[in-house]
Structures are given as C-alpha cells and as structure tokens.
Amino acid sequence: MALLSAFFIGHGRIHRGLWLYRVIALGVLCAAFGLLAREIVGELGQAVCAAIFLWGVAALSIQRLHDIGRSGASLLLVLIPVLGPVWVLLLLARRGGEGSNRYGDDPTARHDYLKVDISK
Secondary structure: OHHHHHHHOOOOOOOHHHHHHHHHHHHHHHHHHHHHHHHHOOHHHHHHHHHHHHHHHHHHHHHHHHHOOOOHHHHHHHHOOOHHHHHHHHHHHOOOOOOOEOOEOOOOOOOOOOOOOOOO
C-alpha cells in the first residue's frame, strides 16, 4: 500500500532524481500493461492504462513541486499552449529548497550523520 501511495498520492516532497526514476518506471509499466490491455480488452483497456499513467505523473509532479515550495496548482500552467509545458519542466528541474517547508521535511537532508563544527 505504501508503494501505491508513493506513486499516486501527491503529499510530501521528493527530489529530482527520485522523481525522474519514478516517472520512468511508471511509464514503462503503464506502456507494458497498456499493450497487454489493448490485446485483451481493446482500446478501452489501453485508455485506462494511459489515465493511470497521467494520474501517477501528476501526483509525482505535485510532490516535486512541493520540494521547491510551490503548490500543486502550479501544474495547471501546463494548460497554457507552448510556454506552459516548458515552464513546468523548468520548475520540475529546479533544485529543491533546503530545510523543511510547509509540505514536509527536506528529502535530501541526512540527520543521521555526524556533524563536526570545524569553525571552533
């Protein structure tokens, strides 16, 4: 259940690399099952797999936008012709904010490592 919520629920934050890996994995799985569903059920089965892919990419992109401190509503910019998708891709490629923000803790922060203050 945690695996499904990681792919299809837009809560929390994820860093760029994890976002890219998850989008690629989701794309490969949905393409494979989409082809299988087209052979078994027809075009409707393939359309369902495409809808699942779009839902998953939207949820992952919302998590990515949360990492840079932006709301998931920023994803609606993709509806603006030509410049909208380019702007959203630039937002998704930005480096995430350091430290906690209103969407959660920093996904790249490592709290379990020894920190040594060398300034003294």
